[in-house]
Amino acid sequence: MDLSIEHGVNFQNSLSSSFFTQEQQSLELLQSSPTVSFYQALTVVNNIIFTEKNRSLTKPEIAVLKGAWENQDFSEIGQQSGYKTGYLQRRIAPQLWNLLSETVTKGQQVLKRKVRTLLTEVVINYYQSNPHLELPLFDSQFIKGQLPSSKLSNFYGRQQELYHLKKLINNHRCISLAGVPGVGKTALSAKLLAELSLDSTQHFDFLIWKSVTHSVRLQDLLGELIDLIQPDTSLNLPEYTQALITALIKHLQSHRCLLVLDGFEALFKTSNLEQRLDYKIFMRRLLEEEHKSCVLLTCRALPNEIHAMSKDDRSILYFRVDGLDTDAALNFLSDQGLTNKNDCLDLIKTYRSNPSELATVVQKIKHFFSGSTEIFFKHKTTFITDEFQSMLDETFGESLEQTERYIMIYLAKKLSLDPTPISFSDLLIQLNSSKNISASTSAIIKALEKLEQLSLIESIKHPTTKEIAFTLQPVVKKYINTDPLGLVQPQNSFPSLANTF
Structure with a gap:
């Protein structure tokens, strides 16, 4: 699998006939997992104790339970929780083991070294006995910012993408999750944070979610991000933009953070050139200065300023998000x-x-x-959904150059007559013979690269000849052929274009 910036990360659909409910998938995942998360165990333990004793675990009890779960000694538990070691070891722990033995394991003696094994079994049995209950979606105490829960409650598939992202975030400073509207970029990044919050093997100090679906001043965004990492510091924040960037980067250096900026391209849609320059400098510093964190950007495509940085061999990984695999899509439609x-x-x-x-x-x-x-x-x-049409309206109204627009129109007209993908050589012949447009081969390749980056065209390689061919999604093809707002082929743009097809 090629993980280069040019090729990105792409997952193809596969056919299957299996149908499973969300509940069956959750239970099978829990049963097959080598470990249960601490947060899931804590949720079950608290539910059982509240039912039996009409109370929940106290903060010192939770600190001891978490430390035992992670096989820490009492001095480590004390350092991390702020409680004295002797108080936790001699007073809290014995009472906690007795409480768990009486209520949770029903008489089976709980000892510190057995906590994880015993509670893992308890959690699996608990959800088997209560199939109507849902697994906790995420640990809200571990995630900073408002995670979109609605995206998690109806999540399908994406296990391969999640697996690879969990590997990539450990080795890359910045990852761009790119794809067309509605394909699931926000849901995938939210699910990633949710799973990491329940996974004790992932060692991030902070998981930070920030939606930036509208343009805001960089100073305001930096202040909000710093406050999420270290609350109650807003009164002591520096005044100037560069000093604020430095303050955030220091946090990313001293803490290992996974920061998601959802809807990233909106930050560059402002007409304010000073704001755009501020964000460009901010991203350049995030990419160039040393820190141990990872920034995850969800966007339809990287803004031009940031895309140029990725070509300068800086550490942005392009991760393309396509539609659901066929199993997941079948499950969705079945439900x-x-x-x-x-x-x-x-x-x-x-x-x-x-x-x-x-x-x-x-x-x-x-x-x-x-x-x-x-x-x-x-x-x-x-x-065509409203969101998808808005994207196409904006693209054809503002973003496309003449060569790019001509390629799109030609593909739509040609594919309407014959759905066979159009080879690169045939496309070159057509463009070179057209009287309406003059473009060099390098200009045509550049245009095709941009259209692929914007997810407007799809490329396929012939299995034998390896020649590349191009096609369009039916939704895009219909938009071009119907041209609902007259944006595809503005009047006088191509005076005799219709005659070429």
Whole structure:
């Protein structure tokens, strides 16, 4: 697997016929996991003790339990919790072991060295006996910032992506999670933080979530981030931007943090050039200055200023987020009441397993077609969500150069006549013979690279010849051909373009 900046990280869909409920998946994951998280164990222990004794564990008891779970000696527990070692060892621990033996393990003696083994078994049995209960989604005390819980309660698949991200965050200073609207970038990054908060083998001091879906002053953002790491310091923060950046980087140097900036590209959508320059300098310093933290950026595509930095061999890893794998997409559609596998596979192919796009078509099938895919496919059409159309409106209205726009129009018209992907050589011939546009081969390649980066075109390599060919998602193709706002082919842009097809 190529993890280079140019190729990014890309996961392809695979076909399967298995259908599992979210509850079955959670239980199987818990049973197959070599360890239960401390937070899950603490939740179960507190539930049992509250039922039996009408009280919850105290802070000193939690400190002892967590230390025993992590196989620490009492001096380490005391240093980390702030309580005296003798107080924890001689007073709190004996009473806690007796309490757990009486209520949680029902008479089986709990000792410090057996805590993890015994409680792991208790947690598994607890959820087997109470299948209606949900596993804790995350440890809210460990995550700084407001994690979007709604993204976690309806999470499907992505186990391979999560596995690789957990490896990558240990070796990279900055990772960009890029993909089209609705594909699940926010959900994936939120799930990553949630799982890390429950995983005692991951050693981050802080997991920080910050949504930046609208442009804000860098000074304000820096102040909020510093306050999340070290609360109650706002009165002592430096006044100037560069000093604030230095203060944040010092925190990232002294603490190992995983910082998620969700919706990162919004910070560069301001027309204020000074603000854009501030953020450019901020990112340059994050990439160049030594620290032991990782910054995760979710965005449709890196802003031009930051993309230029990634080409300068600085440490930004491009991680492409595609649609759900076919298993997960089938599970999603099944839970929505669509059970005809062939129809579901057709929808998955059309909408590239984009969960937001699939949710939209499901809602319309339920509302207008009585929930019947059979009736829907008799009158089949392609829907475009408002979010996806807004992205395309912005792209065609503001972002595309003439060559890029011509390529998109040509692909849409050609694929409407024949769905076979169009080879790079055929595309070159078409562009070179066109009277409407003049572009060198290097300019055409640059345009194709940008369109791929923006997830507007899809590339496929021939298995034998290895020649690259291009195609479009049906949603993008429909937008171009219908041109709902007249942004695809503005008047007089290509005076005789229609005659070339």
